[in-house]
Amino acid sequence: MIACPCAVCHSNDSKDKRLRTSVLVEVDGKTIVIDTGPDFREQMLRANVLKLDAVLFTHEHRDHIAGLDDIRSFNHVQQKPMDIYAEERVLQAIRQEFPYIFAEKKYPGIPEVILHSIDNHPFTIEGVSINPIRAMHLRLPLLGFRFGDFTYITDANYILDEEKEKIKGSQYLVINGLRKEKHVSHFALEEALELIRELNPKYAFITHISHQMGFHNEVQAELPSNVTLAFDGLVLDI
Numbered sequence: 001m002i003a004c005p006c007a008v009c010h011s012n013d014s015k016d017k018r019l020r021t022s023v024l025v026e027v028d029g030k031t032i033v034i035d036t037g038p039d040f041r042e043q044m045l046r047a048n049v050l051k052l053d054a055v056l057f058t059h060e061h062r063d064h065i066a067g068l069d070d071i072r073s074f075n076h077v078q079q080k081p082m083d084i085y086a087e088e089r090v091l092q093a094i095r096q097e098f099p100y101i102f103a104e105k106k107y108p109g110i111p112e113v114i115l116h117s118i119d120n121h122p123f124t125i126e127g128v129s130i131n132p133i134r135a136m137h138l139r140l141p142l143l144g145f146r147f148g149d150f151t152y153i154t155d156a157n158y159i160l161d162e163e164k165e166k167i168k169g170s171q172y173l174v175i176n177g178l179r180k181e182k183h184v185s186h187f188a189l190e191e192a193l194e195l196i197r198e199l200n201p202k203y204a205f206i207t208h209i210s211h212q213m214g215f216h217n218e219v220q221a222e223l224p225s226n227v228t229l230a231f232d233g234l235v236l237d238i
């Protein structure tokens with residue numbers, strides 16, 4: 001965190017360096033990113049992503065959409081607009097936050113997007129099946145996404161039983177856990193672990209981690225053997 005004097009923010013362990021939360025999914029030759037936070041550009045450069053087919057948004061908070069402008073490089077290289085999938089409310093927020101993208105007279109070189117409205121029913125992107133999962137972020141409804149055996153949910157603090165059914169059977173579950181102390185709109189670590197016990201995936205990963213969680217190595221040592229405290233650059237080969 002900017003200007004934070006705490007020991008975690010000044011740690012030399014690369015696993016304690018936490019950029020904003022996002023995930024890149026590669027499936028059947030398609031590359032899809034979930035959320036484009038303020039660190040999107042740096043993350044794309046770090047992971048050497050040469051091709052991006054679509055962007056999915058979980059919700060419209062700034063730490064999940066602020067980097068959208070940088071998809072312009074993919075527009076340039078791929079010579080086509082970027083397909084964006086989100087709920088109508090989130091698309092509306094994107095139109096408001098990036099008005100120049102949608103202006104009638106466009107400045108040359110600005111991002112080009114095609115907006116696709118989704119809800120919590122299954123949809124496909126160029127043959128890739130995706131099952132969205134409704135979760136709550138205090139009072140804000142958001143979406144998690146399941147691709148086959150892999151489910152990704154961030155920024156949740158509550159999931160309805162019927163939506164939990166959609167997650168069951170996932171071998172891999174990524175779920176947010178902000179810190180050890182309770183938080184009003186994010187699962188705390190113990191709440192995330194409780195959900196993992198209930199849904200029983202083979203492997204689980206905790207994401208959207210605050211500096212208040214503590215040092216990666218110390219927290220990881222306390223976790224069950226099938227739970228990983230996710231870290232920047234983590235790659236999962238399924």
Ligand SMILES: [Zn+2]
Nearest residue numbers: 059061137155
């Ligand atoms: Zn949020």
Ligand SMILES: [Zn+2]
Nearest residue numbers: 061063064155
């Ligand atoms: Zn967030």
